[in-house]
Amino acid sequence: MTGPGGQRPRRSLKERLAAGERLRGxxxxxxxxxxxxxxxxxxxxxxxxxxEHGPADTALLQSHLTAAAAQGIDVLVRVGTAEPSLALRCLDLGAAGLIHPHVDSAEDARRAVAASHYPPLGDRGFATYSRAGRFGTVTAADHVAAAAQTLVVAMVETERACAAADAIAGTPGVDAVLVGPADLAADCGFPGQETVQALMGRAHEAARAEGRAVMTIVPGEDGARAAERAGAQLILFNMAHVLMDTLRALARPGSAESTSPRQPLDAPHRAP
Structure with a gap:
């Protein structure tokens, strides 16, 4: 299948992960x-x-997807918990994949996959006249082939989910596992960092054992390097943290706070 103007389309995130690439977002x-x-x-x-934690306005989302397409960068969307209707709209608008939060079991994982794919793997409603189908100008076969490249990321955010990580990661159609360290810490009653790290490690090990990619949220370059050393293929920079670190450093250059900000819950790889 070729893209606009007969150009060969760029490789999907799923294809790049299968080739062993480490991707940063x-x-x-x-x-x-x-x-x-x-x-x-x-x-x-x-x-x-x-x-999930930001606006779920699909008109805004379409503007973001259009801007991304102009720069040749893929977009994943984190939807809310068990929101198949939002998942459908995000994919119709052209999202490259979905991150599903609060996947606590294999059954939750199956529902996430079902919302993300066309039959027989899932039950996504079929349409080629959406933005993803280039407004009806692609064949059904080409649209289905492109949709098969949808990346599905399951978020593991509770102690129960970590215990079921093998079954979650082993669910057909799950491509990657992301541990939500802030929710995980809250679920465990905000224990010490070692407890959260141990649970995260178990989930990551389960993902790798099932041949799934590990996605890790990090606050900056040091965290990214640590996560990559630990085997993560998908590095995700928390831009709220990156921007606040930068703004604090600009506001108070050379101060202790600007060089050693507080330890965030969603930055487990950050050096103390």
Whole structure:
């Protein structure tokens, strides 16, 4: 299948992961097409638009996807818990994949996959006249082939989910596992960092054992390098943290706070 103008389409995130690539992306909760464009210009591999903790306005999302397409950067969308209707709209708009939060069991994982794929793997409603189908100008066969490249990321965010990580990761159609360290810490009653790290390690080990990619949220370059050394293929920079670190450093250059900010719950790889 060829793209517009007869050009060969770029490889999907799923294909790049299968080839063993390590991919870096940025997590955005603030609606800003310019930030998405900047991520593409900077050379990141993908962005994540957070519709769970950020706005779930699909008109805004379409603007972000259009900006991303102009820069040749893929977009993953984090939907809410068990939101198949939002998942459908995100994919119809052209998202490269979905991150499903609060996947606690194999059954939750199966529902996430079902919302993300066409039959027989899933039960996504079929349409070629959407933006993803180039407004009806592609054949059904080509559209189905492109949709098969949808990346499905299961978020593991509770102690129960960590215990079921083998079954979650082993669910057909799950491509990657992301541990949500903040929710995991809250679920465990905010224990010490060692407890959270041990649970995360178990989930990551289960993902790798099943041949799934590990996605890890990090606050900066040091965390990214640590995560890559630990085997993560998908690095996701928490841009709220990156921006706040940068702004604090600009506001108080040389101060202890600007050089050693507080330890965030969603940055387990950050050096103390």
């Amino acid at each position: 940025a997590l955005f909760r603030l609606p800003s097409e310019t930030l998405v464009e900047m991520a593409g210009v900077a050379g990141l591999d993908y962005v994540v638009i957070d519709c």
